[in-house]
Amino acid sequence: GDSVTQMEGPVTLSEEACLTINCTYTATGYPSLFWYVQYPGEGLQLLLKATKADDKGSNKGFEATYRKETTSFHLEKGSVQVSDSAVYFCALSNRDDKIIFGKGTRLHILP
């Protein structure tokens, strides 16, 4: 069945460092891909998404490109801030509207 694999955390970086969180997927057909973010004590919220190959999703300085040839959707940011500390979930959605989530990567940004 469909699945999502993302790098295990926690990831700890200093402020202004570059971030990459790896995500790969297994799916039939052409799923949509998402990154969700969960700030402490809150529910998940959509960070960005891409619906077809080579699409780039972007929001709040984060980017991810839908790479069908490598079945990947890595999350990147050029300069992280303390306020980016959160748990990040890679996810995919296929035709049936259900979303398959990765296990999440906790990110700590040190001032």
Next chain:
Amino acid sequence: IAGITQAPTSQILAAGRRMTLRCTQDMRHNAMYWYRQDLGLGLRLIHYSNTAGTTGKGEVPDGYSVSRANTDDFPLTLASAVPSQTSVYFCASSTGRGGFNEQFFGPGTRLTVL
């Protein structure tokens, strides 16, 4: 309000007791979902509903039941709670127009079963 609300925010429950977690959305979304979030396991789908009047089982449905009497409400019931149901529960909704749609999440209910 705009979005999804859940109640209660947190609850401590004795094993064997019955508990209903409430979820209400005001976005007129067709599809609704219940997840549980456990450390190291991510989010796992418990039950879902594609439209009012229909429900389906997710990945971990045992010990839980749901109903969808109308578009807005999607309560989750634990008939006889057990300690393994200690978790954070999230309700979500989406437009449900046939796939590829983002889900909107509530703030969660933290449940502890002793």
